[in-house]
Amino acid sequence: MLKKTLATLALGSALLSAGQAMAADYVIDKKGQHAFVNFKISHLGYSWLYGTFKDFDGSFSFDDAKPEASKVAVNLKTASVDSNHAERDKHLRSADFLNVDKHPTASFESTKVVSTGQGTADITGNLTLNGVTKPVVIAARFIGEGKDPWGGYRAGFEGTTTLALKDFGIDKMDLGPASQTVDLIISVEGVRQ
Amino acid sequence: MQWRNSSLRFGLVSVVLHWLVALTVFGMFGLGLWMRTLDYYSPWYRTAPDIHKSVGILLLLVMLLRLLWRFLSPPPAPLANHGPLTRLGSRAGHALLYLGLFALLVSGYLISTADGRPIEVFDWFQVPALITGIPDQEDLAGEIHEYLAWGLVGLAVVHALAALKHHFIDRDATLRRMLGRTPR
Numbered sequence: 001m002l003k004k005t006l007a008t009l010a011l012g013s014a015l016l017s018a019g020q021a022m023a024a025d026y027v028i029d030k031k032g033q034h035a036f037v038n039f040k041i042s043h044l045g046y047s048w049l050y051g052t053f054k055d056f057d058g059s060f061s062f063d064d065a066k067p068e069a070s071k072v073a074v075n076l077k078t079a080s081v082d083s084n085h086a087e088r089d090k091h092l093r094s095a096d097f098l099n100v101d102k103h104p105t106a107s108f109e110s111t112k113v114v115s116t117g118q119g120t121a122d123i124t125g126n127l128t129l130n131g132v133t134k135p136v137v138i139a140a141r142f143i144g145e146g147k148d149p150w151g152g153y154r155a156g157f158e159g160t161t162t163l164a165l166k167d168f169g170i171d172k173m174d175l176g177p178a179s180q181t182v183d184l185i186i187s188v189e190g191v192r193q
Numbered sequence: 194m195q196w197r198n199s200s201l202r203f204g205l206v207s208v209v210l211h212w213l214v215a216l217t218v219f220g221m222f223g224l225g226l227w228m229r230t231l232d233y234y235s236p237w238y239r240t241a242p243d244i245h246k247s248v249g250i251l252l253l254l255v256m257l258l259r260l261l262w263r264f265l266s267p268p269p270a271p272l273a274n275h276g277p278l279t280r281l282g283s284r285a286g287h288a289l290l291y292l293g294l295f296a297l298l299v300s301g302y303l304i305s306t307a308d309g310r311p312i313e314v315f316d317w318f319q320v321p322a323l324i325t326g327i328p329d330q331e332d333l334a335g336e337i338h339e340y341l342a343w344g345l346v347g348l349a350v351v352h353a354l355a356a357l358k359h360h361f362i363d364r365d366a367t368l369r370r371m372l373g374r375t376p377r
Contacts, residue, residue, distance in 0.1 A: 079329075079332075084308070085308065085310075086304070086305075086307035086308035086310070086330070086331040087242075087304065087305060087307075087331065089331065090304065090331040090332055090335055093332060173232065173233055174232060174233060174234075175233050176233065176234065
């Protein structure tokens with residue numbers, strides 16, 4: 001009796017894990033913070049200014065065999081912007097830029113994933129920033145996946161996209177001709193659920 | 194004119210400090226409002242906030258000196274024609290002006306030093322960051338700084354109107370004393 005129950009359990013879990021391997025859901029590792037939403041913008045055309053958003057979460061589903069079925073969603077608190085300078089961060093949170101009192105969150109939700117090669121894909125989705133929702137394309141690259149040393153399973157991606165600030169209504173302060181766009185670099189690791 | 198305050202009149206030190214602080218507070222209010230409207234390529238975009246911060250620290254030092262002087266050489270007694278309500282109002286008003294100005298100066302300091310950066314007072318010296326890491330420090334201090342600035346300037350206007358009322362309506366020596374004159 002016990003043997004039979006065990007056998008059923010083993011078979012059941014084998015089927016379950018087989019199902020997971022086909023299309024798995026991942027939650028972005030916020031707890032261990034193996035995830036970054038960074039940006040860079042030109043300063044006067046002379047150098048790059050880097051910054052990051054410290055508070056965000058999200059999830060993705062990923063199927064190695066069927067990358068087109070993948071999905072990703074990220075939610076971000078705009079007030080968590082950090083460019084390593086308190087006075088600048090205060091200015092970035094003001095109505096001149098992110099207007100965080102009025103628009104405390106930004107989000108991205110994918111609508112279409114197109115494979116562009118070995119381990120690369122274009123993720124089309126809606127980006128909501130400063131209260132404006134616009135479709136953007138994130139060029140994503142699969143970094144790696146596998147078991148972690150603590151009994152879990154992880155997969156990681158990095159994606160980049162370039163936004164024109166004025167497309168999202170961030171046009172109250174003109175930073176100059178070289179600084180009309182900002183590059184977003186999203187680098188996340190997900191823990192399989 | 195004597196340096197020290199007497200029981201009847203203000204001395205030179207108090208008079209000069211009073212008008213210096215008054216001028217600086219209104220100047221800093223204007224500078225603070227104006228510097229926030231500058232565009233990124235304005236030659237003043239960096240210098241105006243630097244001046245605002247430097248003058249703010251110097252004003253804090255002057256205010257500490259002024260407070261010390263108040264104890265070393267107390268202000269003259271209230272004028273004889275001032276009733277108990279006028280005396281109470283004047284005491285409360287002056288206490289609020291001092292408190293408001295100190296809070297305003299400290300809140301400004303807390304914006305610029307929120308991430309541990311010192312404030313550079315012109316090219317003369319640096320004031321280190323003492324309090325950092327309050328959650329949302331620069332934003333919170335910034336909001337407080339803005340409200341306090343409007344509040345203090347409003348209170349200073351009331352203070353000035355009160356002085357003018359004493360001068361033109363009550364025709365007493367309140368304003369003349371603050372100009373270093375003796376009461377008639």
